[in-house]
Amino acid sequence: MGRSEAPQVKQTTDRVRASHVNTGTAVFGAELTEGGRGERQLRHPKLRVEIEATESTAYGGLALASSLVAKLRVSQAIDEHLSLLRSHRPFHESDHVLTHVYNLFVGGGAIEDIADLQHSEPVRRILGASRIPDPTTAGDFLRRFGQADIVELDRAIDEVQSRAWRLTHGSRKVKLGVVDLDSHVRHVFGDQKEGADFTYKGGFGYHPLVISLAGTQECLRLVNRPGNVASAEGAAKHLAELVSMLKSRFNRILVRGDSAFARQDIFDVCDEHGLYFAMVSPTQPNFADLADSLPERCWKPFRASDAKPSRGGRRRKRGGNRRRRRARERGKRNLKLEKQWVAELDYRPVRSERTYRLIVRRQRIEESAQGELFELWRYRYVLTNLPKSVSAEEVVRETYRRCDQENVIEQLQGGVAAMRMPTGGLLANHAFLVCARLAHNLKAWLAMLALPAEVMRWEWKRFRKAFVYIAARVVLTARMHVLRLAGSHRFAESIQRGIIRLQT
Helix, strand or coil: CHHHHHHHHHHHHHHHHHHHHHHHHHHCCCCCCCCCCCCCCCCCCCCCCCCCCCCCECECCHHHHHHHHHHHCHHHHHHHHCCCCCCCCCCCHHHHHHHHHHHHHCCCCCHHHHHHHHCCHHHHHHHCCCCCCCHHHHHHHHCCCCHHHHHHHHHHHHHHHHHHHHHHHCCCCEEEEEEEEEECCEECCCCCCCCCEECCCCCEEECCEEEEECCCCEEEEEECCECCCCCCCCHHHHHHHHHHHHHCCEEEEEEEECHHHCCHHHHHHHHHHCCEEEEECCCCCCHHHHHHHCCHHHCEECCCCCCCCCCCCCCCCCCCCHHHHHHHHCCCCCEEEEEEEEEEEEECCCCCCCCEEEEEEEEEEEECCCCCCCCEEEEEEEEECCCCCCCHHHHHHHHHHHHHHHHHHHHHHHCCCHHHCCCCCHHHHHHHHHHHHHHHHHHHHHHHHCCCHHHHHCCHHHHHHHHCCECEEEEECCCCEEEEECCCCCCHHHHHHHHHHHHC
């Protein structure tokens, strides 16, 4: 009996060993070839293509924007402030504005891209619309705007913005709000654009004004202007319009800008309404004498950024500076910042009745060339009304943190296509900019109310891939609309949680 069972046990053991070997090769991928290398993982198989009758959309994340618009009552605010149509058959003013907003939100780069939303039944179901305005109708709507209508649309968005802040912080105010002023030159290639003119860069186009909120990157104003106007033209007026809204949220407000915005009319607005400002000042004829007259004991060493604590451990060895090495090899002039100091003094501009703090930053520049006959010094100036309790070093650091606004402008231009200037009219393009302002702010408000906080700093490309571009179906039942998202998307659960938060 024992002898007859022995061969069966041996055969079973051999089969188990063979299965273990096959399992091992399956775990580590394809079987090894003769050369010891595995087969390619990207095999590009031949596919059979079929078209199904199911209605789906790639813009499933549009439901986030739709839920946010409903929660903030954006449509009601727009219709209360804006009156451009004699009759609503069937569209209201809010329908037209939000059509542009949603088109920019999902990545549309032109008015004609509205057709992608117009002919998508799932998109219409997400928005709860029986129809969406045609691109031609949407362009005609922009051409109806006058200057007073643009002001009213800005006020409607301000009201929505204040509502989003209240939902985020309640009645509690934030200690400090930082407002950045800047402008952007947008060249156009047509010769029929109304209001376009030659810019200081030599091209032909527009010169929009951009006012944004540091930290959250919310856009407070987008103002279209002819190309030949000064960078700070109209900035004081628009800043004054924003004071009441800003004071409802912040205890203190700081206004920053480059040397083009160091103007007396902006200083007067800040002094009148109790705002602080810190502006990079252009060099005036008497600044050099004032800096030279300061005794040496007034100069304090300055570092551009606060010292970071050492993390310990081994530091990665870095290679040499290739740019400087190449400059030395070719005998080029190579400038290096060696050391810098700051000092301050009281200064009253010619047209001002007030005295401000003038912060002077002195920089020692090292030139690694054949030799130096003279020392090279450079001076930078900051004009501010911040109290003496804020040190000169911190004033300089805070002033130059405004450079983050360049990222805001870049995202307005490349992220939501705000600077496309799609129509031939100055005011029509201004209205398009205001719609783009609302589309751009939706991302920040979603991060405040429904999504992780770090989303606020994401670029639009990354944001859309994570929270907008997701396959979805919208199923109509007797009592509700059911949005079915693709479970293979890695942020599907985050989108689901965000929509539930906004609808509760």
